[in-house]
Amino acid sequence: MATSFAEENYLKIIYRLSESTLEDISTNAVAELTQTKAASVTDMLRKLAEKGWVNYQKYQGVRLTDEGEKIALSVVRKHRLWEVFLVDKMGFNWDEVHEIAEQLEHIESEALINKLDEFLDFPKTDPHGDPIPNKEGILPELSYMHLSDLKENKACVLMGVAKDSAVFLQLLTRLHLSLGAKLMVKEINPFDRSISVSINDSEPVFISHEVAKNILIKIV
């Protein structure tokens, strides 16, 4: 069954919200991310349920069916592959690609997306470190920690971010925090949980807990 632009967006957003919780997703949460009103969401959820893409009971929230998740994963795959294209091939910065990828993710061509995947050398993650589902919709296993959970003096590598708003990414860029950077937490301030962190063995800089929480790392 064909999926419209709007339907794909809803499924993608329900998927994103499901990533960080096991609970059913609330109408309001969806409304916020789709930039629509709760009433519009209710309408759409009924339609999606009718098509068998979500399980939805009035007032109970929503969750994707297997079929709905499959569609969502294909949209996510397209979004993330296009982001890699935009950064690696077109020379955009990681904070500039989201809006364009929001458009490109709806291009309908299985052949194109698979050729693009190959052209980009089958990347496992997008420019923010988010995993890219393969052709079959399987996500690569990436188990990252949050920088805010790391002990002092342990070496680690920046593998991704848990948030991809442009302002956040621009801040990271200004601090020279980019994918692959070597990090070591030098001190943790109990007062506000801010930390001082050395980036690629340079003089440590201060970052807030809020920032550290959204940096994903792998211990080396």
Add this chain to the structure above:
Amino acid sequence: MATSFAEENYLKIIYRLSESTLEDISTNAVAELTQTKAASVTDMLRKLAEKGWVNYQKYQGVRLTDEGEKIALSVVRKHRLWEVFLVDKMGFNWDEVHEIAEQLEHIESEALINKLDEFLDFPKTDPHGDPIPNKEGILPELSYMHLSDLKENKACVLMGVAKDSAVFLQLLTRLHLSLGAKLMVKEINPFDRSISVSINDSEPVFISHEVAKNILIKIV
């Protein structure tokens, strides 16, 4: 002013029709290419006229204003650049790219299309030999002849096609008629105006007048 998907399509199609005639474009002609009904076209033409993108008088047909042409040219530019991308970088054949480019042409990002242009090395023509407008909307001058108008025993090079339906392009491919091929007309049959033409100095093959008419060439 923002342009919708549908509006861009109408403007593009009016532009395409205007390329081959100086007359105003009829409602029916537009309906055929947009795959809609004449009544729907009438509706849209009124809206486009209101926005100042076309000059339209009931029963008199339509023509683009300068502003409308500017929008159409930017859509055509995007369409043709994406076609180059699909063939040169993604490895599609020239008969496979039209539908995908129909989608990609509506992606809205000035920055992206200019980076793409650069990435592709500022191509002057798309995979069918159609000229690509530059950033300013200026078309490169390409004055090609139709193969059907060429005398016998004059050498020429295949520079483009005047029609890009998949079946036509597939026929050309089967005959080894691709962009850049060296051609020489060996005989012209007065009976049906079919011609026999040698391709890259090989044994001549027969092609119909209809095919020859849609092959664009440059004399060498």
Add this chain to the structure above:
DNA sequence: AATATTTTTTAGTCAAGACTAAAAATTTAT
């Protein structure tokens, strides 16, 4: 010039996807 044919427009509908305002259900607080 009158009639027939074709083309175009008008009028009235429809579906998708959004909205607001009000009602109903759920959750939180007293």
Add this chain to the structure above:
DNA sequence: ATAAATTTTTAGTCTTGACTAAAAAATATT
């Protein structure tokens, strides 16, 4: 346990871009 606050749904409306059927205008034919 009830009242208050919040969330969600319903009901009704709007815009976009399509449709069909009928009317009107333009063009072609005799």
